Amino acid sequence: MINFQKTLIKDRMRQNKLKKNGLLAILSMALVVGLTTSCGEKRGATANKTGAQTEKRVGVVKRGNFQERISATGNLEALVEVEVKSQVEGEIVTLAVDEGDYVQADDILLKLDPRRIIEERRQAEANVDAAKASVTQAELNTELKRAQLSTRLSKAEADYKIAESNLDAVKAESSSRLTAAETDIQTTKNALEQDNLSLEQARLALSQAKLTLIDNETALKSAQVNQDNALSERDRNKDLFEKKYVAKRTLEEAENRLANAESQYNSAKQRVAAQKESIESQKKAVKAKQSIIETRKTTLKYQELNLEKLKEMRSAQEKRSQLQLEIAKRQMEEVTLTIDQEQVVADQSKIIAEAQHLRNESSLESVKERLEWTTIRAPISGTITLMELEVGEIVTSGRSAFSQSPPLMTISDLSQMVVKTYINEVDMEQLQVDQVVEITSDTYKGKIYQGRVMEISPIGVERENIISFEVMIEVIDSPPELKPGMSTDIDIITYEEKNVLLIPIEAVQSETSITAVAQIGSGNNQLKTDQAIQLKSLSGKSFNGKISSVQSGQLLINMDAGQRGLRPGPQTFAVLSNGRQVADGISTAVSIKRDKYVMVDGDSPTRTSVKIGLQNEVDAIVLSGLQNGARVLLKNRTAGGPGSWGAR
Numbered sequence: 001m002i003n004f005q006k007t008l009i010k011d012r013m014r015q016n017k018l019k020k021n022g023l024l025a026i027l028s029m030a031l032v033v034g035l036t037t038s039c040g041e042k043r044g045a046t047a048n049k050t051g052a053q054t055e056k057r058v059g060v061v062k063r064g065n066f067q068e069r070i071s072a073t074g075n076l077e078a079l080v081e082v083e084v085k086s087q088v089e090g091e092i093v094t095l096a097v098d099e100g101d102y103v104q105a106d107d108i109l110l111k112l113d114p115r116r117i118i119e120e121r122r123q124a125e126a127n128v129d130a131a132k133a134s135v136t137q138a139e140l141n142t143e144l145k146r147a148q149l150s151t152r153l154s155k156a157e158a159d160y161k162i163a164e165s166n167l168d169a170v171k172a173e174s175s176s177r178l179t180a181a182e183t184d185i186q187t188t189k190n191a192l193e194q195d196n197l198s199l200e201q202a203r204l205a206l207s208q209a210k211l212t213l214i215d216n217e218t219a220l221k222s223a224q225v226n227q228d229n230a231l232s233e234r235d236r237n238k239d240l241f242e243k244k245y246v247a248k249r250t251l252e253e254a255e256n257r258l259a260n261a262e263s264q265y266n267s268a269k270q271r272v273a274a275q276k277e278s279i280e281s282q283k284k285a286v287k288a289k290q291s292i293i294e295t296r297k298t299t300l301k302y303q304e305l306n307l308e309k310l311k312e313m314r315s316a317q318e319k320r321s322q323l324q325l326e327i328a329k330r331q332m333e334e335v336t337l338t339i340d341q342e343q344v345v346a347d348q349s350k351i352i353a354e355a356q357h358l359r360n361e362s363s364l365e366s367v368k369e370r371l372e373w374t375t376i377r378a379p380i381s382g383t384i385t386l387m388e389l390e391v392g393e394i395v396t397s398g399r400s401a402f403s404q405s406p407p408l409m410t411i412s413d414l415s416q417m418v419v420k421t422y423i424n425e426v427d428m429e430q431l432q433v434d435q436v437v438e439i440t441s442d443t444y445k446g447k448i449y450q451g452r453v454m455e456i457s458p459i460g461v462e463r464e465n466i467i468s469f470e471v472m473i474e475v476i477d478s479p480p481e482l483k484p485g486m487s488t489d490i491d492i493i494t495y496e497e498k499n500v501l502l503i504p505i506e507a508v509q510s511e512t513s514i515t516a517v518a519q520i521g522s523g524n525n526q527l528k529t530d531q532a533i534q535l536k537s538l539s540g541k542s543f544n545g546k547i548s549s550v551q552s553g554q555l556l557i558n559m560d561a562g563q564r565g566l567r568p569g570p571q572t573f574a575v576l577s578n579g580r581q582v583a584d585g586i587s588t589a590v591s592i593k594r595d596k597y598v599m600v601d602g603d604s605p606t607r608t609s610v611k612i613g614l615q616n617e618v619d620a621i622v623l624s625g626l627q628n629g630a631r632v633l634l635k636n637r638t639a640g641g642p643g644s645w646g647a648r
Contacts, residue, residue: 057636058633059503059504059506059633059634061501061622061626061631061632063499066497068494070491075419075486076417076487079413080382080416083410084410085397086396087373088112088370089394090112090116092110092394093111094111096108096110102382103378112376112395120367132357135354142347142350149339149342149343156328167324171314174313175314178307181303185307202282206286213275213276217272220265220271223265223269224265226265227262236254237250379411383411387409415478417478419437419472419490421471423471425467434452434453437451438490449482454472473492497614501621502619503622504632505618505620506635508597509598511594511595511597512593512594513592514545514560515558516557516573516588517556520554527575528547530548535574543560545559567590571589572585574586597609600631601631601632605633609625610625
């Protein structure tokens with residue numbers, strides 16, 4: 001359904017284009033000639049059964065590029081186009097350009113009468129001078145008042161500094177004492193930390209010695225076991241030697257092992273005894289260090305009590321000095337507050353004068369800017385494509401973003417042209433940015449301009465009851481002959497396969513054959529070959545056919561291919577002959593075969609089946625069935641009559 005809609009829309013667009021130019025009949029004839037020329041060659045004319053002349057037309061299968069296209073119409077526009085408006089009102093006194101002129105950016109386009117704005121500038125300059133004099137007088141008054149108030153503030157600040165110095169002296173003296181006391185405490189703490197560290201090391205050494213003792217005792221037990229084993233082995237070998245079961249050498253080796261085991265046992269026994277003495281010595285060292293730590297803790301406690309007394313004395317002294325400082329500070333703040341209040345009053349006149357001066361300067365700058373605006377310059381380089389002005393004409397301001405005033409002129413950069421067109425929504429799936437576009441214009445017939453899809457609108461609009469999407473197409477290397485407003489025809493190449501085998505679409509024919517095999521059994525003698533029958537479905541719909549053969553209880557039927565509603569596969573039908581039912585509930589297998597074929601040219605045209613791939617309005621891709629260079633018959637056109645295939 002979608003493909004049908006797309007074809008219908010394309011045909012409608014094509015017809016509209018032809019009607020627009022008034023050349024429908026001419027182009028239709030040209031299309032016939034073109035197809036005959038490009039896809040094949042003319043043969044001799046023959047007469048059909050009615051005597052009308054037909055033209056045998058032959059196409060050639062050849063390699064080429066297959067393309068799918070979307071066709072549309074559009075109008076040329078400049079990619080960059082600027083509307084020039086005036087930012088001030090005034091009368092045009094100079095018009096430096098005309099429509100069609102090329103201008104550079106910042107070139108003068110026109111001038112407005114500046115006299116009224118010049119007078120406003122003079123008044124603004126006078127106002128600025130007056131305000132500047134007021135500011136100078138206010139500055140002098142402020143400086144005088146500031147000198148008077150400075151003396152009062154100096155005395156208050158001197159009293160505050162004396163109190164601050166006394167406080168600093170008290171803090172310095174008490175800090176010295178506190179520092180010495182804190183130093184003594186820290187020294188004691190450091191020594192205590194060292195003592196604790198030394199104690200921990202002694203305890204660690206004691207623990208390690210105990211572990212070593214365990215290891216030595218374990219080694220002693222192992223040496224004892226080895227000694228006992230060596231003694232047993234020596235005794236066994238000695239007995240065997242006496243019985244002459246082993247050599248003397250074996251006995252000597254056993255005695256040597258016994259001697260080594262005894263030596264190792266004695267060494268392990270000595271190590272255990274020495275380690276026990278070491279442990280006792282380390283225990284005494286731990287006790288001595290613990291005693292030193294207790295003495296150190298007592299000293300630290302005394303030093304901390306002394307520090308607390310010093311802190312209390314410093315706090316009392318600093319409170320007295322701090323109170324004196326607060327009094328001096330409060331007096332200084334009171335003087336400062338008074339000074340600030342009086343200073344605000346003194347500065348107020350200066351601030352007012354400066355504000356007025358700024359307003360007058362701003363007004364002056366605004367007038368100067370407006371005066372510059374009386375000379376209107378080109379914002380970009382380009383061609384003036386629209387201008388309807390005369391000297392003496394009054395123009396309005398278009399400075400406001402909400403202004404409805406018309407532009408004075410339009411400047412277009414013709415170095416980069418675009419085509420604006422609208423594409424039907426059914427074709428949007430095929431459309432992509434950067435696709436190649438071929439552009440033609442009625443103004444320059446026969447010329448094809450290259451383009452690309454630059455922008456696709458994401459929002460559709462309704463045009464002539466059809467949803468379409470705006471598409472902008474860039475014209476590559478925009479030729480100077482192309483102008484804004486020209487109508488164009490465009491072909492967007494949406495798909496292309498290169499060097500494929502192509503056949504004219506007019507050569508391809510389609511044929512559908514429908515056969516049915518009905519299981520009628522061996523008892524039905526009413527049905528015969530070439531007999532016309534109907535198959536009636538359970539829904540009551542009948543389908544026409546002709547019996548091709550009856551054998552082995554099966555009925556082979558060739559069905560009329562033009563009928564709709566038949567589906568392939570097993571089904572149940574009733575069989576009718578001459579409107580009379582001759583069989584009911586017959587199990588029937590329906591087969592539908594669709595074949596595409598061409599008539600290969602020759603003395604006797606030959607029917608050849610082909611497999612067709614993608615196709616457009618002109619060509620189709622040949623997948624199999626034909627070779628390059630094959631000649632095929634095209635559909636003939638008979639003057640005053642229907643078309644036929646090949647020459648009949």
